[in-house]
Amino acid sequence: MKNTAKSNNYLFWIAWRQLVSPRGAGLSFMTIVSVLGVTIGVCALVVVLSVMGGFADDLKHKMFDGLPHVEVFAENPLLGFSLNSSEAGQLLQLHNRNGHEVEPFIKNDVVIKGKKNIAPAALLGLDLSKKGKLWGFVSSWDKEMFSQISESRGSEGLPGIILGEDLAAYLNVYEGDEINILNPQTSLSSVLFGNKISERFLVKGVSHNSIPRHESRYAITSLDRARKFMPDYDQSLDDENYVTGMAVNLKEPEDVDKFINFWQKKGRYNFQTWKDVNSSLLFALELEKYTMSAILLLIVLVAAFSISGTLMMTVYYKKNQISLLQALGMSRNQVLKLYLIHGFSIGFFGSLLGACYGVGICFLLYYFNLVDLSSALYYQSKLPVKILFEEYIVIFFSACVLSLVAAVYPAYLAARQDPVEGLRHT
Numbered sequence: 178m179k180n181t182a183k184s185n186n187y188l189f190w191i192a193w194r195q196l197v198s199p200r201g202a203g204l205s206f207m208t209i210v211s212v213l214g215v216t217i218g219v220c221a222l223v224v225v226l227s228v229m230g231g232f233a234d235d236l237k238h239k240m241f242d243g244l245p246h247v248e249v250f251a252e253n254p255l256l257g258f259s260l261n262s263s264e265a266g267q268l269l270q271l272h273n274r275n276g277h278e279v280e281p282f283i284k285n286d287v288v289i290k291g292k293k294n295i296a297p298a299a300l301l302g303l304d305l306s307k308k309g310k311l312w313g314f315v316s317s318w319d320k321e322m323f324s325q326i327s328e329s330r331g332s333e334g335l336p337g338i339i340l341g342e343d344l345a346a347y348l349n350v351y352e353g354d355e356i357n358i359l360n361p362q363t364s365l366s367s368v369l370f371g372n373k374i375s376e377r378f379l380v381k382g383v384s385h386n387s388i389p390r391h392e393s394r395y396a397i398t399s400l401d402r403a404r405k406f407m408p409d410y411d412q413s414l415d416d417e418n419y420v421t422g423m424a425v426n427l428k429e430p431e432d433v434d435k436f437i438n439f440w441q442k443k444g445r446y447n448f449q450t451w452k453d454v455n456s457s458l459l460f461a462l463e464l465e466k467y468t469m470s471a472i473l474l475l476i477v478l479v480a481a482f483s484i485s486g487t488l489m490m491t492v493y494y495k496k497n498q499i500s501l502l503q504a505l506g507m508s509r510n511q512v513l514k515l516y517l518i519h520g521f522s523i524g525f526f527g528s529l530l531g532a533c534y535g536v537g538i539c540f541l542l543y544y545f546n547l548v549d550l551s552s553a554l555y556y557q558s559k560l561p562v563k564i565l566f567e568e569y570i571v572i573f574f575s576a577c578v579l580s581l582v583a584a585v586y587p588a589y590l591a592a593r594q595d596p597v598e599g600l601r602h603t
Contacts, residue, residue, distance in 0.1 A: 203244055207522060213478030215527025216534065222473045222572050223535025228542070229469060230568075231561030233462045240455045245280075245311045245424035253446040256281070257407065278426040280304055280311045283403040285421070288359040289340075289396060290375075291348025292334055298344060298396045302359065302403020302420075307398065311424045324482075326381050326399055336402045337381035343393040345383045354380050358396075362408045376405065405504035428537045477576050481583035484523050488516055488587035496594060509592040516588030517581065524580020528573045539564060 251258040255360055283302035288295060301311050305326055326337040334340055335355065340348070359375045384392065404414055407421070427436060433450040440446055452459060492499075499512060539562050542548065548560040 181426050207483075207490065211483045211487050211523050212527040214483045215477060215524055216531040217582065218473065218480050219528050219531025219572055219576050220535040220538070221476060222280035222470065223532060223569055224538050225469055225473055226466070226568055226572075227535075227539045227562050227565060228560060229466050230335060230563035231464075233466070234563050235561045236458065236462065240451050240458075241430065242315070244313070244451055244454060246427045246430045246437060246451050247425040247442070248282075248422050248449040249425060250422040250447040250449070252447065257419050257421045260420060267430060269405060277428060278311055280307050280424045281400065281420040281422075282312075282424050282550055283400055283407065283421045285403060285406040286361065287406055288349060288361060289344070289394070290357040290359065291345075291350045292354070293349045294347055296344060296347050299394050300403055300406055301395050302400045305399055311426050326397070335377050335379040338402075339382045339384060339397040340380055341384050341392040341395055344396065345380070347393075350380055352380055352383055357382060357416050360406045362406070378402075401479075408534070451491040459539070474575075480527065480577040484520050484580050485583040485587060487521055487523070488584055489590070491519070492516070492587050492591045492594070495506075496591075499591060500594070513588045513592040516591050517584050520584020520588070521577065521581045524577045524583075527580070528576040530571055531576070532573050536564075536569065 252366060283300075285302075287298055287300045289298050302311070303312070326339060338356070338358075340350065340356075344349065350357065355373050356378050356518045358378055378398065400420065401415070403417060404410065407414060407419065425436070427433065430451065433452060437448050437450070440448075499507075542560055543564065545563040546559050
């Protein structure tokens with residue numbers, strides 16, 4: 178039995194040498210072409226997915242500019258909740274327990290009247306001591322502006338406000354000018370009780386940065402002044418420190434879903450995350466990624482057809498040698514195994530070379546600025562690259578599986594051929 182097994186193994190390796198023998202120069206060339214086809218396909222997939230992943234990652238970081246990761250609202254967003262309540266206390270303790278950053282805010286839709294024009298805006302009330310860190314103001318605006326809001330309020334005692342550059346330009350106002358802010362949420366009953374429909378503010382600063390939502394939409398003031406523009410405002414809202422919601426920045430922005438699931442069990446909240454705000458863009462990025470992957474996968478699929486064609490020709494040109502080895506005792510299963518190994522080997526070495534070349538190109542693009550992007554067309558000058566080892570592994574094994582599948586039919590034909598027919602033409 179041992180001698181028979183050794184004999185079968187010996188015949189198997191003789192057949193393998195016959196299959197890849199350099200004497201069939203044309204077939205060897207086709208094998209090389211098949212390997213190169215898989216190499217090019219895998220390399221293209223690795224590089225393109227890495228570049229697209231870099232662009233997506235860069236865009237996600239830009240999504241966080243001027244936007245907290247999560248905005249937590251009360252069950253009724255119009256009413257808000259009190260900072261004196263236990264719910265707000267639990268949220269404020271997040272910073273101490275989990276390292277998250279938390280900041281109360283008030284956001285109201287208002288209408289601002291400048292010197293010439295009227296514009297809708299979002300009046301954002303913030304804790305001035307934190308300088309709007311969670312909203313990106315601390316890094317993009319002059320930090321002194323926040324202290325200026327609470328400084329001297331002019332000869333008429335007007336509250337201070339900061340406007341975005343685009344909003345101020347549209348209103349034709351500058352630092353030191355006065356503006357009127359109209360509260361469209363004021364009800365008739367509150368007016369009868371003495372509340373104002375509009376209030377004058379003194380422009381304490383005009384921001385200059387590149388965040389569109391800051392420049393064209395926001396007007397910043399203190400929590401106390403913004404609270405007066407909440408629906409059905411009265412003195413009790415000041416006494417209870419009512420706010421619209423709590424802004425939360427997580428240590429890991431991708432964990433927003435876990436955060437929401439945890440807090441939904443603790444109370445009735447409404448949430449708005451960075452994913453909700455940018456849902457259309459995120460969907461477009463995912464769609465583009467999968468579309469490009471499917472298109473580039475066609476290269477690997479074409480290479481798989483090349484493998485199948487190569488093995489089919491091998492079956493035809495090497496049938497005499499295979500028939501002779503079958504006559505010497507080689508089984509059909511060994512013939513099947515032989516061709517499957519051949520096809521898998523082409524895919525394996527092609528995938529390995531493609532992955533190595535692709536990862537090498539990605540590292541070159543990552544560490545060296547090999548591609549200069551036009552600043553007139555793109556928002557950055559360097560091609561972004563993200564190293565995605567998990568996706569590289571998936572690409573590698575997918576290419577190997579496709580190569581193995583491509584070898585199944587030629588292997589089946591080789592195994593079922595009659596050795597007598599092959600020997601007849603020897």
